[in-house]
Amino acid sequence: MQLVLERRAERSTVVAIASPLIAIALTLVTIGILFAIIGKSPIEALRVYFVEPLTDPYPFFLQQEIAVKATPLVMIAVGLSLCYIANIWNIGAEGQFLVGAVCGSWLAVKTNGTDVGHWVLPVMLILGALGGAIYGLIPALCRVYFGASEILTSLMLVYVANLGLDYMVRGPWRDPHGLNFPTTAAFDPAASIGTLFEGPGRLHAGSIIALVVVMLGAVMLGRTLMGFQIRLVGAAPRAARFSGFDTNKLVLFTFAVSGALAGLAGIVEVAGPIGHLDPGVASGYGFTAIIVAFLGRLNPIGILFAGLFLALTFIGGEGAQIALKVPLDLTKVFQGILLFYVLACDSLIAYRVRLLRTARKVAPANA
Amino acid sequence: MKKLNIIAVLAVLVLGVMTFGAVHAADKLKVGFIYVGPVGDLGYTYQHEVGRRALQKALNDKVETTYLENVPEGADAERAIEQLARAGNKLIFTTSFGFMDATVKVAAKYPNVFFEHATGFKRAKNLATYAARFYEGRYIQGQIAGKMTKSNIIGYIVSFPIPEVISGINATMLGAQSVNPNVKFKIIWVNSWFDPGKEADAAKALIDQGADILTQHTDSPAAMQIAEQRGIHAFGQSSDMIKFGPHAQLTADTDYWGNYYIDRAKLVLDGKWKSDDTWDGLDKGMVVMAPYTNMPDDVKAMAKKTEEAIRTHALHPFKCPIVDQNGKTVECKGGDRLDNGQILSMNWYVKGIDDKVPGQ
Known part of the structure; x- marks a missing residue:
């Protein structure tokens, strides 16, 4: 006896749209039961997790925080989706994020305390994107010229970036008034992305950049020749070769773009909510963004919602730790269950599970 | 399908029945x-x-x-x-x-x-x-190490070259030199606060280089476990690690924040809280030495005497004169000792340490 997954002949559109909703509903029921088991009210828990962050009254502190948290995730994930659609595996977005943060910060550190004008921030953003792109091109070039697996090289370069960041903030860029602690001086206003509104929220212009990135990503994938190439190479590599598309060029292009977006996210995060460079900048956004990319079905619009949703679970989870005194682990279990159901629902829509009673039985020839 | 329905209904019931509001204590x-x-x-x-x-x-x-x-x-x-x-x-x-x-x-x-x-x-x-003032405990550990070592080599596993860590290394060396002028340190930076794998590797490397006592400024008990396996001595860090080294641990420089948290909460309750810069040590019970174990009675007596002297401010680990690594006498801004600012921004080694402060 064995279980097999069998591709369904046709997919129902209604079910395809309902799939994520079913997954969320199943997650809610499961997590509700979990809360009931540990003696907390499930309704109260779900309210703290999902309703409270979304219904926070003016000045919308929690909603702003969701956007702040989602901003780097969405930016990185849009870039990664271009790679993943074309079956090119950039796993090192975290490294490109850090290199972008370091490259952009160079200007902020060099101009610190001088009054040089408003061109500083835009140039920082450009430097960040450039740095990320160049760092992303290293594994791409290694693959194109030496056939090295980009999965390995891009991942290993994360550690290199981490140590490079560490070296800069402990050595040359250390704040001279910081008692030798490993951090740069706080960035000047000219080198910082300010908040959009007065008051407690931290919503900043980086979120607008993320929205623009989503729109450009959607247009590029859906409406341009390059987008077509990416999709074709992913779906039918042989056909793509026959039609004369150069896979190597595509590897370089997607790595450069995803590296640039990760680098941009890095410098936006440092010049925005953090405000200085220190080793704590490395907090795993580049890896979380991989989840966001797949949760959003490798579709820029989907990624926008996936990023916002994942941010919501982070912020709701914090609220739950405070209001319900549940451990952080429950938030992680919760995120895990959600991913599990999303993937399970997806699979069960595309495939049907069949129980084969005897493996040896041969299907009738005329079936 | 029917079974699924039943499960769904049950789940909804569970959700519905279990509602109750959170109770908040308003005055606390x-x-x-x-x-x-x-x-x-x-x-x-x-x-x-x-x-x-x-x-x-x-x-x-x-x-x-x-x-x-x-x-x-x-x-x-x-x-x-x-x-x-x-x-x-x-x-x-x-x-x-x-x-x-x-x-x-x-x-x-x-x-x-x-x-x-x-x-x-x-x-x-x-x-x-x-x-x-973690360095107070480290001075005592240095003295114990100076007495206990046979090879005169102390292995030191460290995280990041921030002043707290540097002053810990210096205090340990000053303590060791006060009883044994021939002590040498071997120092390994693992660039992490918590990485049991790297800490264990560092411990093994230090023992292979002749260290017969290990001390650490990283948080995991990995080095203590290696010391226990190899039959040498070690000091615990932050918390009492005797469970991991019943025959290895000499003592541990532990942090105890309870008294401070209680004091500060009381000040808020009494309306007397104000912004302060608190830096307490053995005297206020913020640094607590784990029991002195696995050492002869005379060493234990010496450690207790030093602990008492530091607690009563009769002895300061950074008492002058202090000579730095290059043989230059350090300026004493605190009268007969280094002042707090000098300790809090320390980025140089005392004489006798033949390592280089990273990034300097």
Whole structure:
């Protein structure tokens, strides 16, 4: 006896749209039961997790925080989706994020305390994107010229970036008034992305950049020749070769773009909510963004919602730790269950599970 | 299909029946804590959690404590601290150096909430700082090591070259030199606070280079376990690690924050809280030496005597004259000893250490 997954002949559109909703509903029921088991009210828990962050009254502190948290995730994930659609595996977005943060910060550190004008921030953003792109091109070039697996090289370069960041903030860029602690001086206003509104929220212009990135990503994938190439190479590599598309060029292009977006996210995060460079900048956004990319079905619009949703679970989870005194682990279990159901629902829509009673039985020839 | 229906109905019932509102105690002082690690790290964060529990126990009818664990030191920190402030916490402890700027920003936005940042140096009207004089315990450990070593080589596993760590190395060396002028240190930087694999590798390498005593400024008990296996001695760090080295641990330089947390909460309750820079050690019980074990009685007696002398301020580990690595006598800004500023920004080694401070 064995279980097999069998591709369904046709997919129902209604079910395809309902799939994520079913997954969320199943997650809610499961997590509700979990809360009931540990003696907390499930309704109260779900309210703290999902309703409270979304219904926070003016000045919308929690909603702003969701956007702040989602901003780097969405930016990185849009870039990664271009790679993943074309079956090119950039796993090192975290490294490109850090290199972008370091490259952009160079200007902020060099101009610190001088009054040089408003061109500083835009140039920082450009430097960040450039740095990320160049760092992303290293594994791409290694693959194109030496056939090295980009999965390995891009991942290993994360550690290199981490140590490079560490070296800069402990050595040359250390704040001279910081008692030798490993951090740069706080960035000047000219080198910082300010908040959009007065008051407690931290919503900043980086979120607008993320929205623009989503729109450009959607247009590029859906409406341009390059987008077509990416999709074709992913779906039918042989056909793509026959039609004369150069896979190597595509590897370089997607790595450069995803590296640039990760680098941009890095410098936006440092010049925005953090405000200085220190080793704590490395907090795993580049890896979380991989989840966001797949949760959003490798579709820029989907990624926008996936990023916002994942941010919501982070912020709701914090609220739950405070209001319900549940451990952080429950938030992680919760995120895990959600991913599990999303993937399970997806699979069960595309495939049907069949129980084969005897493996040896041969299907009738005329079936 | 029917079974699925039944499960769904049951689940809805469970959800429906289990509703009850959260009960809030209105009059209690709410105290919040932000931890950089998980409460189960058996080291630094765990000791803060022990302190929080002591506070909750001591003032159970007057305070309500909450914590957020594993908070990253990046952009998330500011939001996490602000969430605690918004939830009505009137006293908030941010327990890691990396939370400094985030704490400063939130403190500016919530002038009626009192903030306390551990191991930092930025203060405001409603933002105090606190730290422990870990180097006091390390001086005692240095003396014990100086007496106990046969090879005259002490292995030292360190995390990051920040002043707290450098002053710990120096205090250990000064303690060791006070009883044994021939002591040498072998130092390995593992560039992490908590990485049991790297810490264990460093411990093995140090033992292979002849070290017969290990000390560490990293948080895991890995080195202690290696010392136990190899039959040598070691010192615990942050918390008592005797469980991991019943025959190896000589003592441990442990942090105990409970008294401080209780004092500060009482000040808020009495309306007397003000921004301070607290830096306590053995005298106030913020640094506590784990029991002296696995050593002869005369060494134990010496350690206890030194501990008493430091506690009563008769002895200061950084008493002058102090000569630096290059043979230059260090200026004594604190009269007969280094002043707090010199210790808090220390980035040089004392004479006798033949390593180089990274990044200098």
